[in-house]
Amino acid sequence: MIYTITFNPAVDYVVTADTFRTGKTNRTKTENIVFGGKGVNVSLLLHALNTKSIALGFIAGFTGKALREGVEKEGITTDFIEVENGFTRINLKLHAEEETELNGSGPEISENELKSFFEKLGALTPQDTLVLSGSVPKSLPKDIYAQIAKLAQTKGVRLIVDAAGDLLLSTLEFQPFLVKPNREELSEMFRAPADTEEQVTALAEELKRRGAKNVLVSMAGDGALLYTETGEVYFAPAAKGTLINSTGAGDSMVGGFLAEFTRSGDFEKALAMGTAAGGATAFSVGIAGFQKIMAVHESVKAGVQRVR
Numbered sequence: 001m002i003y004t005i006t007f008n009p010a011v012d013y014v015v016t017a018d019t020f021r022t023g024k025t026n027r028t029k030t031e032n033i034v035f036g037g038k039g040v041n042v043s044l045l046l047h048a049l050n051t052k053s054i055a056l057g058f059i060a061g062f063t064g065k066a067l068r069e070g071v072e073k074e075g076i077t078t079d080f081i082e083v084e085n086g087f088t089r090i091n092l093k094l095h096a097e098e099e100t101e102l103n104g105s106g107p108e109i110s111e112n113e114l115k116s117f118f119e120k121l122g123a124l125t126p127q128d129t130l131v132l133s134g135s136v137p138k139s140l141p142k143d144i145y146a147q148i149a150k151l152a153q154t155k156g157v158r159l160i161v162d163a164a165g166d167l168l169l170s171t172l173e174f175q176p177f178l179v180k181p182n183r184e185e186l187s188e189m190f191r192a193p194a195d196t197e198e199q200v201t202a203l204a205e206e207l208k209r210r211g212a213k214n215v216l217v218s219m220a221g222d223g224a225l226l227y228t229e230t231g232e233v234y235f236a237p238a239a240k241g242t243l244i245n246s247t248g249a250g251d252s253m254v255g256g257f258l259a260e261f262t263r264s265g266d267f268e269k270a271l272a273m274g275t276a277a278g279g280a281t282a283f284s285v286g287i288a289g290f291q292k293i294m295a296v297h298e299s300v301k302a303g304v305q306r307v308r
């Protein structure tokens with residue numbers, strides 16, 4: 001089974017307004033509720049490609065119940081820990097003359113609640129895959145990524161890490177199966193430029209040297225580079241299309257890659273499906289569905305090439 005983790009999922013309140021003035025009463029033109037979180041996005045994309053997963057993480061309060069209901073209504077199985085104090089955050093995404101965001105901080109997770117979470121992870125087996133992505137709320141220990149990566153290694157669970165900075169770096173000694181930084185994250189991690197292919201390659205090789213088995217560097221509209229454990233390097237040009245909203249493109253890439261890799265075990269095909277899924281989401285409102293992904297896949301699959 002594939003498990004995704006979202007430590008701090010959110011109910012996004014997405015509104016548009018003709019004008020927005022601070023210090024005044026404003027009115028919305030349109031309003032929408034979207035259930036979000038990076039792990040949840042990966043589960044949604046997997047579901048779009050008929051691949052089962054279970055979404056793990058923490059929810060609280062009435063917003064948490066709504067989030068679970070909403071995500072399950074999309075067809076995803078969840079096994080969230082219900083936290084006693086606080087409520088699942090509401091993030092305001094306001095589109096007026098400018099785009100303004102106001103993100104909540106989420107519930108306080110207690111030691112016991114964290115323990116129950118680790119008990120769930122303790123039941124995973126070498127047949128399982130775990131996707132670890134997104135930021136860590138303040139109430140959780142700073143080394144939680146490393147703790148989970150260590151557990152995954154001990155249990156023989158296939159681990160995928162999609163995060164920035166020290167979160168990702170802290171998992172490397174436990175030899176995660178795949179890490180997926182974007183170019184900015186890669187550059188920031190090593191405080192080094194990642195503009196040219198040579199620079200990206202040097203930094204990706206460093207991630208492998210420190211323990212990552214496979215490294216997927218996503219470069220938004222410039223495509224993606226995959227460095228495999230068997231020493232091959234593949235490049236996938238980004239799909240062509242009209243950009244609508246690239247939020248979640250990276251999560252979709254992880255989902256597409258994983259859906260294909262768990263079926264075929266083929267890196268090149270997995271990169272093509274990841275690229276299709278990332279592009280399809282960039283060309284959609286929200287996370288892309290099956291038909292869009294397959295249409296984009298038709299247009300990108302021939303472009304994926306082995307460069308080394």
Ligand SMILES: Nc1ncnc2c1ncn2[C@@H]1O[C@H](COP(=O)(O)OP(=O)(O)OP(=O)(O)O)[C@@H](O)[C@H]1O
Nearest residue numbers: 182218219220223224238248249250251278279282
């Ligand atoms: N504008 C775009 N046009 C075509 N494909 C895109 C575009 N943006 C993203 N993609 C596809 O999605 C993949 C992942 O995108 P990106 O590098 O932006 O991930 P990310 O920064 O991790 O995104 P996020 O964290 O918001 O989910 C890219 O490698 C590319 O294949």
Ligand SMILES: [Mg+2]
Nearest residue numbers: 162182250251
């Ligand atoms: Mg990302």
